[in-house]
Amino acid sequence: MGKIDKRNRLAELPFSYRVNKANTVFLNYEGKQVKMIKGKDAEKFLKKINFAENENERQLIMAKITGNFKRGNEGNQSTKQL
Template identity: 70%
Template sequence: MDNIDKRNRLDDEPFNFRVTKDNTVFLDYYGSQVKVLKGTEAEKFLKKINAAENTTQEQLIMAKITGNFKRGNERKI
């Protein structure tokens, strides 16, 4: 775990998620929606999140699922 987040960016907890009644998962990055998970993809995500031992592991799971979405040209809201 120490080699994964060398700059400690996950300590700020930039990722958040919301689950709807029909188990649709919305992943947010600093309050902006970046990914929507439905069906089996959402079920797998929720199992991983429930198995996480702490918030840093939860943040890492969300970071891996969102993938490489940042390119450096995003506007600040």
């Protein structure tokens, strides 16, 4: 994963997810909900997560699904100047 996560941001485990009774998946980035997945997309996501070998792979799967996090614009809010 060296070339994919050059800044080693995924090692901080910024992504998490939760699933409700209706099998809707809620993806969170640093504790804030950034995406909701339903239906077949949610099933596909859960299958990928279950087959991931380690937490780094799970983080990468969640980062790719959110989409916007591949552009490098996900910097910490504390480092941004107002």
